[in-house]
Amino acid sequence: MSVLVVVECDGGEVKKSSLEVASYGSQVAQMLGTTATAVAVGEATEANLAKLGEQGISKVLYDAEPRLKDFVNGAYTKLIAAAAEKESAQVIVLANSNIGAAVGSRLSVRLKASLATNVVELPKNDGGSFTVKRGAFSGKAFADVVLSGDRKILAVKKNSIEALHEAGKTATVESFSASLSDADFADAPKQVVMQDQAGGVLLPEADRVVSGGRGMKGPENWHLIEDLAKALGAATACSKPVSDVDWRPHHEHVGQTGITVSPNLYIACGISGAIQHLAGVNSSKVIVVINKDPEAPFFKAADYGIVGDVFEVLPKLTQAVKELN
Numbered sequence: 001m002s003v004l005v006v007v008e009c010d011g012g013e014v015k016k017s018s019l020e021v022a023s024y025g026s027q028v029a030q031m032l033g034t035t036a037t038a039v040a041v042g043e044a045t046e047a048n049l050a051k052l053g054e055q056g057i058s059k060v061l062y063d064a065e066p067r068l069k070d071f072v073n074g075a076y077t078k079l080i081a082a083a084a085e086k087e088s089a090q091v092i093v094l095a096n097s098n099i100g101a102a103v104g105s106r107l108s109v110r111l112k113a114s115l116a117t118n119v120v121e122l123p124k125n126d127g128g129s130f131t132v133k134r135g136a137f138s139g140k141a142f143a144d145v146v147l148s149g150d151r152k153i154l155a156v157k158k159n160s161i162e163a164l165h166e167a168g169k170t171a172t173v174e175s176f177s178a179s180l181s182d183a184d185f186a187d188a189p190k191q192v193v194m195q196d197q198a199g200g201v202l203l204p205e206a207d208r209v210v211s212g213g214r215g216m217k218g219p220e221n222w223h224l225i226e227d228l229a230k231a232l233g234a235a236t237a238c239s240k241p242v243s244d245v246d247w248r249p250h251h252e253h254v255g256q257t258g259i260t261v262s263p264n265l266y267i268a269c270g271i272s273g274a275i276q277h278l279a280g281v282n283s284s285k286v287i288v289v290i291n292k293d294p295e296a297p298f299f300k301a302a303d304y305g306i307v308g309d310v311f312e313v314l315p316k317l318t319q320a321v322k323e324l325n
C-alpha cells in the first residue's frame, strides 16, 4: 500500500505545481503510515526527479518512451494506472491542471476510484471516513466531501499547499514501462503549436500575471502591461471583453469562460472585478488591483489596492520594479 503522486515535467524540469503535489502526497502518506512514490510524465532528467526526495518522495517511476514527452491522454492514463497497480496505491494525487483534470477522470473510471478535484487542504482521515475540502461553484464556496471506496484520486489546486524543502534528500529513480502500444497513442496530437506569450511565460503555469481590462482603453496602450510583465518576469492576461474586441488574443482571456490561473501574484489593471472574471483568478495568492473607481468590486478580492489611473500608476510601478531588479 502506498500513495502515488503524479509528477508533471516539462523541458527536463519538474513543474512547480507538481512540487506542491509531491509535498501534499508525502504528507498524506505520512498520515496513512506509508510511503509516497511518484510516477513522472513528460520530459524529465534523472537528476531533477531524484530531487523529489526534498518533497518527501522516496521513489520515482519514469518511463523514458519518447512519445510520452508531450501529453497523450490515453497513454498517460494507462501509464499512471499501471504505476498505481504496481505500487498498490490507495491514494493517487495529481495537480488540478489541464493534464490532471483530463487524466483524473479517465483514471477514476479505469481504477474504479473516487475522485475529488480542486482539493485545497490535506484530507482528514477520522474514524475510517476520508474527507477532503474542495473548491466549489467557481471558487465561491468550499465543500467537504467524503470519499468512499478503496481507492481515492485527489486533484490538488495550485497554491493550496507550500512545497516542502528537505535539502539534500533524494529519491531513487526507477525505470518503469507500462508496455504501451501504438493504440495507446491514438489520441496523440499531430503537432503542438505554442501560443505567443509576452516574455515567453505561459499563462496557465505563470507564477506572476499582469492583466488588463477595458480600463486600458485600447490595444495601443498594452505596452504598459507588457513593460510591467517584462520587469516582473510575468505572463500577460486580459478580461473577456478585451479579447472579444480583439485588443488581445483569446488565449489570454482569464475567467469563468477562459483560463483559470493561480499565480503567486495577479495584478489587475483597469478590470472591474465581475464575478465571471474573479472565478478564474480568485485562487491567486496575492491580488493587486489598480482601478480609478474606489467602488470597483475587484477591491473586495484584493490583497493590495491602488485607487488611481492606470496610465499614471503603471509607468511608476514598472520603474520601481526595474529599480529593485
Ligand SMILES: Cc1cc2nc3c(=O)[nH]c(=O)nc-3n(C[C@H](O)[C@H](O)[C@H](O)COP(=O)(O)OP(=O)(O)OC[C@H]3O[C@@H](n4cnc5c(N)ncnc54)[C@H](O)[C@@H]3O)c2cc1C
Residues within 6 Å of the ligand: 212, 213, 214, 215, 216, 238, 239, 240, 241, 242, 253, 254, 255, 256, 257, 258, 269, 270, 271, 272, 273, 274, 275, 276, 277, 280, 290, 291, 292, 293, 296, 308, 309, 310, 311
Ligand atoms: C456567461 C458570462 C461569462 C463571462 N465570462 C467572463 C470571463 O471568463 N472573463 C471575464 O473577464 N469576463 C467574463 N464575462 C464578462 C464579465 O461579466 C464582465 O463584463 C467583464 O469581466 C468586464 O471586463 P472589464 O472589467 O475589463 O471591463 P469593465 O467592466 O468595463 O471595467 C473596466 C474597469 O476599468 C476601470 N477603469 C477605467 N478607466 C480606468 C483608468 N484610466 N485607470 C484605472 N481604472 C480604470 C473602471 O473603473 C472599471 O472598473 C462573462 C460574462 C458572462 C455573462
